[in-house]
Amino acid sequence: xxxxxxxxxxxxxxxxxxxxxxxxxxxxxxxxxxxxxxxxxxxxxxxxxxxxxxxxxxxxxxxxxxxxxxxxxxxxxxxxxxxxxxxxxxxxxxxxxxxxxxxxxxxxxxxxxxxxxxxxxxxxxxxxxxxxxxxxxxxxxxxxxxxxxxxxxxxxxxxxxxxxxxxxxxxxxxxxxxxxxxxxxxxxxxxxxxxxxxxxxxxxxx
Numbered sequence: 001x002x003x004x005x006x007x008x009x010x011x012x013x014x015x016x017x018x019x020x021x022x023x024x025x026x027x028x029x030x031x032x033x034x035x036x037x038x039x040x041x042x043x044x045x046x047x048x049x050x051x052x053x054x055x056x057x058x059x060x061x062x063x064x065x066x067x068x069x070x071x072x073x074x075x076x077x078x079x080x081x082x083x084x085x086x087x088x089x090x091x092x093x094x095x096x097x098x099x100x101x102x103x104x105x106x107x108x109x110x111x112x113x114x115x116x117x118x119x120x121x122x123x124x125x126x127x128x129x130x131x132x133x134x135x136x137x138x139x140x141x142x143x144x145x146x147x148x149x150x151x152x153x154x155x156x157x158x159x160x161x162x163x164x165x166x167x168x169x170x171x172x173x174x175x176x177x178x179x180x181x182x183x184x185x186x187x188x189x190x191x192x193x194x195x196x197x198x199x200x201x202x203x204x205x206x
Contacts, residue, residue: 054155055110057147060192061159062103064140066114067204068096071136075123084176085126088133092169099162106158116205130177132202137170139190139198146189 072093075081081089104111122132144163148156171181190198199206 049150049152049155051152054151055107057151057192058103058107058155058158059110059112060147060195061143061162062100062107062111063115063199063204063206064136064143064195065096065100065103067117067199067202067206068136068140069093069100070114070117071119071122071132071202072096074119075129078123080123080125081129082126085130088172088176089129092133092172095165095169099165102158102162106155118203122202130173133173134170134177134179135198135202137166137173139195139202140166141170141187142190142198143195145187146191146195148189 072089075089076093119132122128141163144159144166148159148163151159167187174183175181196206
């Protein structure tokens with residue numbers, strides 16, 4: 001039982017249902033990414049997919065996952081979160097660690113090292129945490145969607161198991177912060193340069 005569950009036993013049933021939703025979604029992810037691949041993304045699609053490009057793309061996504069893991073683990077270490085924000089951080093930290101491990105396994109010896117990052121200001125209080133978490137999750141969704149058409153089927157399959165869960169994270173933190181969970185009918189993808197810019201703005205040496 002997590003710390004959040006011990007403090008809020010009356011929410012266990014609801015939390016369990018939400019956890020099931022967050023853990024699922026591989027099929028939905030595949031359909032979402034397949035739609036992007038089939039339609040193409042103007043201004044995002046780069047060179048034709050190749051094993052070499054797979055390495056570049058998966059390392060970009062790995063950078064995002066490194067940032068997310070570092071952020072959530074630091075927030076939990078700080079001990080300033082409580083209630084549903086703490087529950088969110090505990091659940092999502094485990095998810096992001098699993099995503100990180102999956103990408104590192106897919107890359108094997110081609111995995112790049114973790115970049116330097118400084119999230120000290122982002123975890124100083126609940127409001128700063130929620131704002132940064134929302135921005136990070138939005139970057140993650142946009143990064144995966146932006147690269148869907150740039151990879152081979154093998155790399156596509158690895159990413160398809162992750163992207164829908166990232167979208168659920170984004171919706172969950174928006175809901176906690178009192179914002180619409182799904183503000184628009186589609187998500188705008190980001191190029192690799194835009195993903196790096198977004199990470200740098202949050203304190204990542206991207």
